[in-house]
Amino acid sequence: MRVVDAAGAPLAGASVTLLANTYPYGREHHRETQVTDAAGEVLFSSRREWRAETLFIHGAQVFVWRLCIAKPGYATYLNLPEPGSDFNADATIALQPGATTPCPSRAENS
Template sequence: MPGCIPYPIYKQLQPQTRVRVVDPAGAPLAGASVTLVANTYPYGREHHRETLATGAAGEVVFSARREWRAETLFIHGAQVFVWRLCIAKPGYATHLTLPEGAADFDADATIALQPGATVPCPPRDEPF
């Protein structure tokens, strides 16, 4: 089968991502926990996650991750990465974004947290 021959690819596992977290008035929020989660499809599994805390400017920057891989096209297609954010700070409602691929993911996001109940980000073993 010609589609089963492995081929090399330099895969983006995580884009460089800057997130600015602000309150409803637009003031920066220090100490917010920002988690960037990478899932892979077609399997829907979590590949990795990274959590950073915002500084005085309310910002975090996640470094890009890429790696050389050998992929094989099967009936389901190639492995595709999607990313989402979970942002939590006590006194504010936890903010979850939808999973988005490279074409739609906002790698320079400003998120305004709203006052409300803070819940932890879903753990790795729960669907996110």
């Protein structure tokens, strides 16, 4: 993933937080934060896990990856994808100048 400013220049030192939630429960399963390098890039290693799951009337859990990017002087970027939507790990995200707010805490994200 690459983080740039509004003009397309790489942003070093941006905090990129990747959150894995499940639906229909909305519970946070994983949170990892990395900091962008001089090229504005961050790399998360892939994770795989075997799971045993009991199916109930509502069906199976669906994982949704959320992304929060924060850097002082720029408006915090937070994506809120719908369950079942694709996550683009090779995306370039442009931060706009503005007020920085903290990424949601684990309690706010659940």
